[in-house]
Amino acid sequence: MDPLVVGRVRSDAVFAALERKRNGLSWRLTIATLAVYFGLLSLAFFAPHLLATPVFGVISLGILLGLLVIASAVVFAALYVWRANTQFDAMAASVRRNLRWPS
Numbered sequence: 001m002d003p004l005v006v007g008r009v010r011s012d013a014v015f016a017a018l019e020r021k022r023n024g025l026s027w028r029l030t031i032a033t034l035a036v037y038f039g040l041l042s043l044a045f046f047a048p049h050l051l052a053t054p055v056f057g058v059i060s061l062g063i064l065l066g067l068l069v070i071a072s073a074v075v076f077a078a079l080y081v082w083r084a085n086t087q088f089d090a091m092a093a094s095v096r097r098n099l100r101w102p103s
Contacts, residue, residue, distance in 0.1 A: 008099055018091040025083055029076045036072045040065050 009015055043051055043065070051062030 009095065012095055012098060014091055014098060015095045018088060018095065021091075022084075022088055025080065029080055033073060033076055036069055040069050 044062070051060060051065065053061045055061050055064055
């Protein structure tokens with residue numbers, strides 16, 4: 001890519017805000033996902049008897065928490081997609097409009 005184009009994009013204030021917001025959200029969701037995942041793994045390592053507790057007949061607490069891990073990943077992905085479609089796409093379009101090269 002042309003270094004002149006990269007320099008113009010990097011110096012744009014809207015692009016800097018977009019990059020900061022997107023990276024911030026990505027890191028927060030990554031940390032939340034890892035916390036949920038390693039939380040379940042910690043329970044399995046330190047308190048396996050707790051995960052074996054029956055909740056609904058043959059369904060144990062471990063199965064429910066495993067499903068919660070999967071559901072949280074889906075929710076976190078949906079949250080990112082929603083923010084990308086509503087906020088990040090509009091900011092990216094603004095950057096493209098602001099950096100049009102003269103013909």
